[in-house]
Amino acid sequence: MEKYKMLGKQSIKFKNPPYIMGCASVVGEKEAEGPYGQYFEKLEMDPKAGEDTWEEAEGKFQEKAAELAIKNAGCKVTDIRYIVAGDLLGQLMASSFGLMKLDRPLFGVYGACSTMGESLAVASMIAEGGFADRVLAITSSHFASAERQFRFPLAYANQRKKSATWTVTGSGAVVVACAEGKKEEKSKVHIEGITTGKVTDYGVKDSMNMGACMAPAAAEVIVQNFIDFGYEPEMYDKIITGDLGLVGKDILIDIVHERGYDISGNYMDCGIEIYGSDQNVQSGGSGCGCSAVMLTGFIMHKLRAGEWKRVLFVPTGALLSQVSFNEGNSVPGIAHAVILRKEDL
Amino acid sequence: MEKYKMLGKQSIKFKNPPYIMGCASVVGEKEAEGPYGQYFEKLEMDPKAGEDTWEEAEGKFQEKAAELAIKNAGCKVTDIRYIVAGDLLGQLMASSFGLMKLDRPLFGVYGACSTMGESLAVASMIAEGGFADRVLAITSSHFASAERQFRFPLAYANQRKKSATWTVTGSGAVVVACAEGKKEEKSKVHIEGITTGKVTDYGVKDSMNMGACMAPAAAEVIVQNFIDFGYEPEMYDKIITGDLGLVGKDILIDIVHERGYDISGNYMDCGIEIYGSDQNVQSGGSGCGCSAVMLTGFIMHKLRAGEWKRVLFVPTGALLSQVSFNEGNSVPGIAHAVILRKEDL
Numbered sequence: 250m251e252k253y254k255m256l257g258k259q260s261i262k263f264k265n266p267p268y269i270m271g272c273a274s275v276v277g278e279k280e281a282e283g284p285y286g287q288y289f290e291k292l293e294m295d296p297k298a299g300e301d302t303w304e305e306a307e308g309k310f311q312e313k314a315a316e317l318a319i320k321n322a323g324c325k326v327t328d329i330r331y332i333v334a335g336d337l338l339g340q341l342m343a344s345s346f347g348l349m350k351l352d353r354p355l356f357g358v359y360g361a362c363s364t365m366g367e368s369l370a371v372a373s374m375i376a377e378g379g380f381a382d383r384v385l386a387i388t389s390s391h392f393a394s395a396e397r398q399f400r401f402p403l404a405y406a407n408q409r410k411k412s413a414t415w416t417v418t419g420s421g422a423v424v425v426a427c428a429e430g431k432k433e434e435k436s437k438v439h440i441e442g443i444t445t446g447k448v449t450d451y452g453v454k455d456s457m458n459m460g461a462c463m464a465p466a467a468a469e470v471i472v473q474n475f476i477d478f479g480y481e482p483e484m485y486d487k488i489i490t491g492d493l494g495l496v497g498k499d500i501l502i503d504i505v506h507e508r509g510y511d512i513s514g515n516y517m518d519c520g521i522e523i524y525g526s527d528q529n530v531q532s533g534g535s536g537c538g539c540s541a542v543m544l545t546g547f548i549m550h551k552l553r554a555g556e557w558k559r560v561l562f563v564p565t566g567a568l569l570s571q572v573s574f575n576e577g578n579s580v581p582g583i584a585h586a587v588i589l590r591k592e593d594l
Numbered sequence: 595m596e597k598y599k600m601l602g603k604q605s606i607k608f609k610n611p612p613y614i615m616g617c618a619s620v621v622g623e624k625e626a627e628g629p630y631g632q633y634f635e636k637l638e639m640d641p642k643a644g645e646d647t648w649e650e651a652e653g654k655f656q657e658k659a660a661e662l663a664i665k666n667a668g669c670k671v672t673d674i675r676y677i678v679a680g681d682l683l684g685q686l687m688a689s690s691f692g693l694m695k696l697d698r699p700l701f702g703v704y705g706a707c708s709t710m711g712e713s714l715a716v717a718s719m720i721a722e723g724g725f726a727d728r729v730l731a732i733t734s735s736h737f738a739s740a741e742r743q744f745r746f747p748l749a750y751a752n753q754r755k756k757s758a759t760w761t762v763t764g765s766g767a768v769v770v771a772c773a774e775g776k777k778e779e780k781s782k783v784h785i786e787g788i789t790t791g792k793v794t795d796y797g798v799k800d801s802m803n804m805g806a807c808m809a810p811a812a813a814e815v816i817v818q819n820f821i822d823f824g825y826e827p828e829m830y831d832k833i834i835t836g837d838l839g840l841v842g843k844d845i846l847i848d849i850v851h852e853r854g855y856d857i858s859g860n861y862m863d864c865g866i867e868i869y870g871s872d873q874n875v876q877s878g879g880s881g882c883g884c885s886a887v888m889l890t891g892f893i894m895h896k897l898r899a900g901e902w903k904r905v906l907f908v909p910t911g912a913l914l915s916q917v918s919f920n921e922g923n924s925v926p927g928i929a930h931a932v933i934l935r936k937e938d939l
Contacts, residue, residue, distance in 0.1 A: 253724050255675065259699050261725050302921045330600065331790065339684030339743075340915035341704050345793055349926060354604050354790035356712055359686050359702040367701055371716065378723025379598050380606050397917075398684075445676065445699035448690055570685035572742075576647045581694060 254377075257477025259470070260444040266590070267376040268437040270383065270426040271322025272545040275314040277392070277418030280534075280542065283524045288546035289419070290317060296393060296418060304338060307391035308347025310420040310538075311336070315351060315387055318422035318545070322383070329353050329424070330381035333372045335364035336389045337416075337537050338398055339570075343389050353385070361566030362463075362491050363446065364388045365541040366585030369423060369562075370443040373587070376427040383427070389420035390536025399456065399571055412458040412496045414520060414535035415528075421541025438552045441559070441588040444474040448568060450581035456574050459567040460497020460520075460532060466582030467493060467565045468504035474561060474586045475510055482512045486557035489548065490584070491540035491564035492520030494532035519543035540564040552591045560589045599722075602822025604815070605789040611935070612721040613782040615728065615771040616667025617890040620659045622737070622763030625879075625887065628869045633891035634764070635662060641738060641763060649683060652736035653692025655765040655883075656681070660696060660732055663767035663890070667728070674698050674769070675726030678717045680709035681734045682761075682882050683743055684915075688734050698730070706911025707808075707836050708791065709733045710886040711930030714768065714907075715788040718932070721772040728772075734765035735881025744801065744916055757803040757841045759865060759880035766886025783897045786904070786933040789819040793913060795926035801919050804912040805842020805865075805877060811927030812838060812910045813849035819906060819931045820855055827857045831902035834893060835929070836885035836909035837865030839877035864888035885909040897936045905934045 256262045274289045281292040291313060298309035311334065319326055332351065334344040335358040344357055360367040368386035375381050393403055395416035401407045428434050449466035467490050475482065482488065493501055498521060502513050519540045520533035544562060551557040565584040574580070601607045619634045626637040636658065643654035656679070664671055677696065679689040680703040689702055705712040713731035720726050738748055740761035746752045773779050794811035812835050820827065827833065838846055843866060847858050864885045865878035889907060896902040910929040919925070 253727070255724075255726065304917055304921065305923075335704075337685075338915065339917060340682075340706065340913065342915050342918050345913040345926060345928075346918065346923065349793040349795060352792055354792055355705075355928065356716060356790070357704040359680075359704050360700075361685065371701060374720060374723055374725050378719055378725070379600075380719050380723065381600065382598070445701070447697055447699055448694040450694060568685065568690040570683070570687050572649055572684060573687050573691065576649065578650075578691065581690060583690075583700065 259473050260442055260477035262442040263377045265377055265428050266439040266441050267373050267425050268428055268434050268439045270424040271318050272423040272549055273314050273317030273321055274421045274542040274545040275310050275419060276542050280417055280419050280523060283528060285523055285547050288550050289542055303391055303394035303397060304342045307343035307389050307394050311343055311347035311387055311389045312350060314420035314422040315348060315385060318424050322424035324383060326351050329383050329385045331356060331375055332385045333358055333368040334387045335359050335368055337395055360583050360585060361568050362535055362537050363564040363566030363583050363585050364537045365544060366564035366587055369587045370445060370585055372425040373440045373443060376425050384425045385422060386425055387422040388537035388541045390416050390538035392416045392418045395536055399569060409531050410457040411531055413531045414459060414492060414494050414533050415530035416536040417523060417534045417539040419538040419542040421545035423545060438549060439590045441590040444470050444477060444586040446470040446584045448581045448583050450579055452579045454579050456569055456580060458496060460494040461500055462567040462580040463565040463582035464493055464497040464500035465504060467501050467563055467584040470584045470586045471505060471563060472508045472510060482510050485515060485559050485561045488512050488516050488561045490518045492535035493518045493565055494520045496532055552589055555591060558591045562587045562589055604818050605787055605822035607787040608722045610722055610773050611784040611786050612718045612770050613773055613779050613784045615769040616663050617768040617894055618659050618662030618666055619766045619887040619890040620655050620764060621887050625762055625764050625868060628873060630868055630892050633895050634887055648736055648739035648742060649687045652688035652734050652739050656688055656692035656732055656734045657695060659765035659767040660693060660730060663769050667769035669728060671696050674728050674730045676701060676720055677730045678703055678713040679732045680704050680713055682740055705928050705930060706913050707880055707882050708909040708911030708928050708930050709882045710889060711909035711932055714932045715790060715930055717770040718785045718788060721770050729770045730767060731770055732767040733882035733886045735761050735883035737761045737763045740881055744914060754876050755802040756876055758876045759804060759837060759839050759878050760875035761881040762868060762879045762884040764883040764887040766890035768890060783894060784935045786935040789815050789822060789931040791815040791929045793926045793928050795924055797924045799924050801914055801925060803841060804880060805839040806845055807912040807925040808910040808927035809838055809842040809845035810849060812846050812908055812929040815929045815931050816850055816908060817853045817855060827855050827860060830860060830904050830906045833857050833861050833906045835863045837880035838863045838910055839865045841877055897934055900936060903936045907932045907934055
């Protein structure tokens with residue numbers, strides 16, 4: 250039927266692509282000291298952001314990112330019709346508490362570290378479907394709150410495996426707007442389409458090797474994106490995963506290659522990039538905040554500058570909980586792909 | 595603008611209201627023995643549903659509810675374009691693991707016990723926006739997994755306060771379909787519109803008195819629904835909250851009355867209803883599964899039979915995590931309203 254925007258098995262191609270009206274990134278000190286430090290808009294030097302607990306601190310990072318993104322979009326908080334928000338913590342603590350002050354209708358979403366892809370996808374559908382003119386998509390993570398949630402309290406000072414990742418302290422926020430055909434929208438970065446992932450489980454049980462857990466899910470959604478849109482890998486200036494790390498990267502490229510596509514030439518991973526080799530982070534960065542701050546910092550910079558015209562942004566999540574892990578379950582993965590496009594559509 | 599479906603401050607009135615193609619409820623023994631037992635489709639006698647852990651059991655409840663709902667809708671699993679799913683557990687364990695076998699694109703959502711309202715709202719927007727022909731909205735809860743997550747292990751045998759609620763063991767699933775103007779759709783229950791809630795915090799800190807935490811959020815979203823749609827309370831045959839319990843009910847009716855509306859005549863609460871007074875459940879039932887099984891069991895029965903023509907379904911959530919609670923935070927609430935309509939639209 251004409252009205253449908255569905256494409257292939259798992260994708261949407263927007264008829265009236267929504268655009269990114271404004272965005273912002275707020276990061277911690279370690280992230281600001283990394284190789285992409287200059288691209289992040291705001292550095293919060295205090296890891297507790299003036300709050301009493303790590304969880305409240307993470308919420309504060311969200312609040313600051315949200316306020317900045319809304320300001321950068323040139324609008325007021327009350328212009329935001331919906332917030333689509335998530336984080337890694339149990340019961341989305343950072344989003345629930347951090348965004349309360351904004352007093353906007355809220356949809357909480359969870360896809361582990363793939364959540365920025367999920368929130369962008371849902372926000373885009375809300376905007377393009379005519380349900381809102383402006384939607385805020387936001388996620389965060391925090392090293393200290395994530396360690397407490399998933400691994401060991403910081404004070405325990407556990408040793409870290411080579412395959413372990415370092416949870417990014419930061420929040421990225423995007424104001425997604427419904428395109429109205431105005432002239433000034435033409436120069437904005439648009440969301441051309443989305444490919445939504447399934448839970449994919451290859452049976453990996455190592456919570457210190459999340460790249461291996463997530464790589465199969467990332468491979469599935471990337472290959473499905475190529476099939477659904479009929480795009481070759483070269484049609485993307487970059488194909489960017491969230492936080493596969495060094496171990497996950499090789500697995501991803503191998504699986505995608507087995508499926509008949511070579512992405513080795515234009516692939517990058519936010520987790521590998523965000524920290525320098527001298528920052529003692531083992532396999533790279535991770536967390537909802539990792540892809541969110543790289544998107545709202547570096548990736549949007551490259552797109553806005555016109556250096557990249559089309560990017561496949563694929564945040565990747567490991568569906569891990571301390572309970573499921575302690576009960577001996579495997580760690581399934583999920584990934585959500587979003588096509589970002591600079592050229593006029 | 596014509597294309598928008600926005601109404602008032604927080605609502606959507608669908609131009610082409612999606613309809614409920616099929617639904618199903620799966621409950622545990624205690625729920626089956628309650629006054630609404632006859633309306634639930636499937637009783638699972640084994641609280642572990644044949645699994646090793648409470649969390650896996652809850653996932654199994656979801657899997658069974660999903661499969662039944664899809665069968666009742668007369669379609670196949672592969673006809674479902676998206677699943678919008680959530681539960682109360684950290685990192686949505688029940689949804690992530692329980693729905694994996696279905697192998698469909700998944701959006702995880704979290705709004706505490708309001709999640710059935712959120713998943714229905716998101717699923718309806720996806721269907722009405724032309725992004726899918728069929729979307730599965732599903733939530734679950736489980737007494738034993740929730741006690742472990744939020745309160746005490748069962749083996750501790752703690753005493754329960756009079757204001758405490760009993761988490762429902764069950765899962766409800768709904769297949770939401772995009773209306774295509776076919777004749778057979780006319781007799782189905784439609785989703786006329788939605789009103790999306792904000793996080794509302796009145797500073798209540800008692801995790802054993804969640805009705806008081808949630809009642810203000812429920813009141814806000816119900817009053818906003820009346821204002822946005824221009825409806826009087828009498829235009830609903832029933833206004834049904836999720837799990838306010840006996841304590842929350844009185845608070846809700848009082849707050850709504852202060853705002854100028856009297857809902858005392860046509861109000862009911864799933865949590866108060868689901869168990870009998872002889873079932874030793876203190877203030878009533880609660881959990882994502884409570885409103886989900888009452889919707890897919892009793893409420894849909896009344897709508898399909900034509901006894902109710904228009905219902906305001908308002909699942910209510912207490913944004914509580916064991917970490918935020920132990921850190922001394924208050925328990926904010928959120929509620930999402932969905933208008934269910936039987937008459938031809």
